[in-house]
Amino acid sequence: MPSSDPLPPKESAIFRKILKCYEMKQYKNGLKLAKQILTNPKYTEHGETLAMKGLTLNCLGRKDEAYDHVRRGLRNDLKSHVCWHVYGLLQRSDKKYDEAIKCYRNALKCEKDNIQILRDLSLLQIQMRDLEGYRETRHQLFKLRPSQHASWIGFAMSYHLLGDFETANSILETFRQSQSLNETYDYKHSELLLYQNQILQESGNIDKALKHLEDFSAQIVDKLAVKETMGELCLKLGKFSTALPIWEGLIKRNPENTLYYQKFIEAKQTKDSDEIVNIYKKFQSEYPYSICPKRLPLNVANGDRFSEIVDDYLRRGLRKGVPPLFVNVRSLYQHDDKVKVISELIHGYHNSLKSSGHFSNADKEAALPQEPASALLWTLYFMAQHYDHLRDTTKALEYINAAIEHTPTLIELFVTKGRIYKHAGDLVEAFKWLDEAQSLDTADRYINSKCAKYMLRANMVKEAEEICAKFTREDVSAMENLNEMQCMWFQTECALAYQRLERWGDALKKCHEVDRHFSEIIEDQFDFHTYCMRKMTLRAYVGLLRLEDVLRQHPFYFKAARCAIEVYVRLYDKPLKTEQQVEEFDTENLPPSELKKLRNKQRKAKKKAELETAQAVQAQVKKEQHNKSRQLQNQDGDPEAPQLDELVPEKLARPDDPLEKAIDFLRPLQVLAKECIKTHLLAFEIYYRKNKLLLMLQSIKRAKSLDPIDPNLHTCIVKFYKALKVNGEINEHVRTVIDKETKLLFDGRDADAMNQDVLKKFPNSFHHVLQVARCMYELDATKRNTAVQLVMSFDFKRLTLEDATLAYNYFTTGVFGVCESSANEYKVKCQQRFPHALLFKDQQSCENHMENVKVEWDNDDQQ
The missing domain is CATH 1.25.40.1010 (Serine Threonine Protein Phosphatase 5, Tetratricopeptide repeat)
Structure with missing residues (x-):
């Protein structure tokens, strides 16, 4: 369509060259050509030229000038599709997709059949998941370009994403029939057929999907996908006899795929554990080097059959020295009877290997060859992990120390020892042993990452950054490079x-x-x-x-x-x-000597802050230079992305509305x-502080639908009850909804009665007891001693380290008010129960321990 402000032939030819320069990414030439038109007194305000100049400036990073030129161009030629399209491209480069869509729609009002604008619009619509709009745009493109493959595919996909499977399938079928048939079929045709089959499956028409796959399997290149899909469809249709050879063939193709075995057993239609074990035995003989048929029967076998299979499996792993052997069988530890069998076997191996070099006396009597010397090492390693999983730290350390004494150069042993200390609560000692493992192989990125993770768990952020710096780019800080990656x-x-x-x-x-x-x-x-x-x-x-x-x-x-x-x-x-409030608070009512000390301290802090600021400025300059060089390298690329606000910790820590930020x-x-109950408990805490009663109720209802007996949910219900009592005037419509819902929620009980009911129902659950005690204090502060005693009287032998840590944090963070003596008493009890946990040790000794480890680490690092 001709412009509302057309150029004469000479300038029109120059304008076409500007478009060509933009397409070829020759931005500087484009600016020179635009200048030739705009310097002509007749066309200084030519809208489309101004818009194209703005678009070119945007590609050179001159964003403010770009917007200025494009807006001027648009004001001068509001009916130009070029100006609206360019303005949309500018908005798109700034990720303002909603605004860009409006611009494209305005451009289409000026020229409704412009292919390029329609394509750009369809991209934004699928990006924003405006599926209805996407369907309309793809329909328009389909009508304009019915000969292009992308027009058919995009049109069909728009219906598929909206759930109209029948229309999507009919479009693809028509498109397939319109294609010329060749004897050799390429990958694209193959993918088209598989996509069509996927649509048939999602529509629920399984019979039709299976027939389609059978009819066109010869034209599909991806034979594995054909077999897997056909096997799945046969199972869904109950054609087990047809599915059986398909899954058997897939197992032959890849005997290490666990899914194939599951589907094969499903096709066999058996749930008898002995029969399933026999099936796996058959596959073991067919594929003697495969691990899956040896490991999978352990999940279903029981009793003596399990003992026999696990004995063979463990011996094989210990003989070969398979490091992840314990990880491989850890899922079996959900069953106490299986844990007992494994424990007996592993102790028998240990004793027999130490005395005779065999896994059992029967092997020795049968005059079988002795096991390799490493078998004892891997047995000790397995036993350490076994007892660590059972949280028996003393025995776990005993066996891992024996393993390290046996072979002091095996990295896995030091990693496991660190893990044992981590589970015992001594994160500093855990990091120490991971650092030892890392020093044995400094080129191993996995061990390096593990070591850094343990440092972070011990709150050693700076040290973790330094250890990660061994694998990051040299010209930028490790923290920045890790963010880039x-x-x-x-x-x-x-x-x-x-x-x-x-x-x-x-x-x-x-x-x-x-x-x-x-x-x-x-x-x-x-x-x-x-x-x-x-x-x-x-x-x-x-x-x-x-x-x-x-x-x-x-x-x-x-x-x-x-x-x-x-x-x-x-x-x-x-x-x-x-800072001003801190200074005013600190200097108020201080004696002169203390004031002098404070001023000296503030002076030193100021000096240190200035030094840190100077270093930060240097780092920022480096970063800007780095970004500039990258920008120059990519100057011919797409319009640059919008600059995000810099994240400054001091500003982030003092937000204007923290609850709104939390809601984001x-x-x-x-x-x-929404399937995680913690989501709704977090939502409740936010809305509780915002005093949004209906949203609090909504969060409670959602959490209750997931787990009605969650102990933290009980605390939320009590808080909600308390909030209703505190709120005086409530809107009558809100009150109607709340009254209706709370009849079911409270069941005619007050908060104290609900609290006592939970205690009666779950007297042996520490988390429930803890939350009951918390609610008791929340409802009546005079009952603090009773609440504290309730927590203290719980059987410590049944506590895990995580339980004890949570309760101790409640004592120290003021959940039960100021109760220092109770906190110290609880700490002593916890120290006896968890002797390795740093949290329950004397603070001075913990700090000394941490300082010593840091000094050792610094010395090793310098060496």
Whole structure:
């Protein structure tokens, strides 16, 4: 369509050259050509030229000038589709997708059949999951370009994503029939058929899906996918006799795939454990070098049969020296009878290997060859892990020390010893042994990462950064490089370490960095919308879209979000003072001598802060230079992404509205992690502080639907009861809803009665007892001694380290008010129960221990 402000032939030819320069990424030439038009007095305000100049400036990183030119161009030519399209491209480069969509729609009003604008619009619609709009746009593209493959595929996919499987299938079927048939079928045609079959399966038409697969299996290149899908469909249809040879053939193809064995047994239609074990025995003889048929029968075998199979399995692993042998059988420890069998066998191996070099006296009497000398070492290693899993620290240390004495150069032994100390509660000693393991092989990135993780658990953030620096880029700090690499395990552990150290701003910085990583991953899918359609990787593309929709349910995000919410709630409860408030508070009513000391201390702190600031400025300059060099290298790339706000810990630790910031992290969890009760308990804590009664009730109901007997849920219900009593005037409509719901929730009982009921129902559950005691004090502060005594009187022999730690933290953080004597008494009891745990040791000795280990580490590092 001609422009509303057309150029004469000469300038029009120059304008076409500008478009060509933009497409060829020759931005400087484009600016020169735009100048030729704009310097002409007649066309200084030509809208489309100004818009194209702005777009070119944006590609050179001059964003403010770019917006200025594009807006001027748009004002001068509001009816130009070029100006609206360019403005949309600018908004898209700033990730303002909703605004960009509006611009594209305005551009289409000026020129409704512009292919490029429609394509750009469809990309934004699928990115924003506007599926209805995406279908309309793909329909329009289909009508304009019915000869292009992408038009058919995009049109079909729009219906598939909306759940209209029948229409999607009919479009693909019509497209398939319109293709010319060749004797040789390529990968793209194969993927198209598999995608069509996926649509048939999702529609629930299993019969049709199986027939489709049988008819077109010869044209599909991915034979493995054909067999797996056919086997699955036969099982769903109950055609077990047909499915059996398919799964048997797949096992022959890959005898280490556990899923194939499960499906084979399902096709066999047997649940008898002895019969299943015999099936695995048959596969053992067919595939003697495969591990799966030897390991899987352990899950179903019982009694003497289990003893026989596990004996053979353990002997084989110990004889060969398989380091992950214990990890492989750890899932069996859910059954006490199996644990007993394994314990008896492993002790028998140990005693017999020490005395005769055989696994048993029967082997010795049969005059079988002796086991290799390493068999004893791996037996000791297994026993250490066995007792560590059972949390018998003394025996675990005894066996791991014997193993280290036997072979002091095996890295796995030091890693296991560190793990034993970690489970015992001595994180400093745990780090010490991981560092010893790391020093034996400094080129092993796994051990390096493990060592760093243990350092972070011991709150040694700086040291962890230094150990990670061995595997990061040299020209930037390790922390910055780990952030660039999206190393989220490090950042989540860092955030938790800072939270324990009460460095709230640093903890929030790490949480926000993790949040940004997930945002970047969601943005990165933009590149795949056209690529996957062109390359016909349709099943993988649909899988990607569905993964991105639930991305934030990943454990990394959950950990970071949970940490951020807890920190923001803490900052709401106890806001940090500003520097001026701290100074005023400190200098008030101080004697002159103390005031002088304080001033000296402040002077030193100021000097140190200035030094740190100078170092930070240097680091920032380096970072800017690094970014500038990267920008120059990528100057011919896409328009640069918007600059994100710098995360400054001091600012983050003093938010204007901490609860709103916490809700920003909570929302994705409420949508994607709604099956986790902790999500709704965190939501309750936020809404409790905001005094949102209906939202508190909603959180309680959701949590109760997941686990009605959760002890923390009981605390929330009591708090809600208390909040209702405190709130005077409540809106009549809100009151109606609350009255209706609380009849079921409280069942006519008050908070004290509910508390006593929980105590009667769960007297042997420490977590329930602890929460009952907490609620008791919350309802009536005069009952503190009774509440404390309730916790103290619980049988310590049944406590785990995690239970004891939680209770001790309650005593020390003021959950039961100020009760220092009770805290000390509880600490002494816990020290007897958990002698290795640092938390329950004398603070001075812990600090000395930590300092000694740090000094040793520094000396080793210098050497």
